[in-house]
Amino acid sequence: MRAEFLKFRSLPTALWTGVFMVGCFLLGLIFCVWKGVGEDEAVFDLAIGIPASIATIVIGAWVVGLEFGQNTLRRVLSADPRRIRLIMAKLGAALIVVIGTIALLWLLGMLIFPLAGSGHERTIDTTQAFRNGTAVLVSGMVYVVVASGLAWITRSMAGGMTIAFVFFFVIDSIITAIPRVGDYALGSALGNVDEAIRGNDQGIFGPSETIGTEVAILAVAAWVLLIVGLGIVRTLRTEVK
Secondary structure: OHHHHHHHHHHHHHHHHHHHHHHHHHHHHHHHHHHHOOOOHHHHHHHHHHHHHOOOOOOHHHHHHHHOOOOHHHHHHHHOHHHHHHHHHHHHHHHHHHHHHHHHHHHHHHHHHHHHOOOOOOEEEHHHHHHHHHHHHHHHHHHHHHHHHHHHHHHHHHHHHHHHHHHHHHHHHHOOOOHHHHHHHHHHHHHHHHHHHHHOOOOOOOOOOOOOOOHHHHHHHHHHHHHHHHHHHHHHHOOOO
């Protein structure tokens, strides 16, 4: 896993994704000075939550796709041919980086945003802010895992990142629009879980009205296992060129 962390430290995609997150955080700081923290701690979702949903998809697809984009997979497997171990190492490194980054920015936001918005009436509800942060972390972990699985399926950096965004913002939206079936789509089910963690319906996705939280958790788990499982099968059965 050390090699994966070195890639995060040295390669430009990870660097610029981090710059994007920090830039959005700073914009949130400016927003607090101008308008305050907003209703229901809106600045956290605007400055961290929504950018994190984009950044986690990028990181999940990138950490896998870079081996195909740079044609280094054969060399990596020559050093250690255990493909499952490679998959888990990449996924573990991506999850650690994502969890650490989101948690750090969220905690900094809880300290700095109220100070920046102190000239306005609204302040943050600490308990609600922690709940919202937990919801963003859960969603971010799902995005990373699914994007990683899709990249293993496509075996391409550009293809993996493209199909990840198409899946989350196009295919999943189409499935969500289908009556009855739509409640079990990944985005809809994840929105249900998000709402349950937050204790309200202020998440990025709207809540499901027909399935319970337990069923939604099972639906999310099923999607994750399906996509990651297909990625593992493709990786184990395909020859490295």
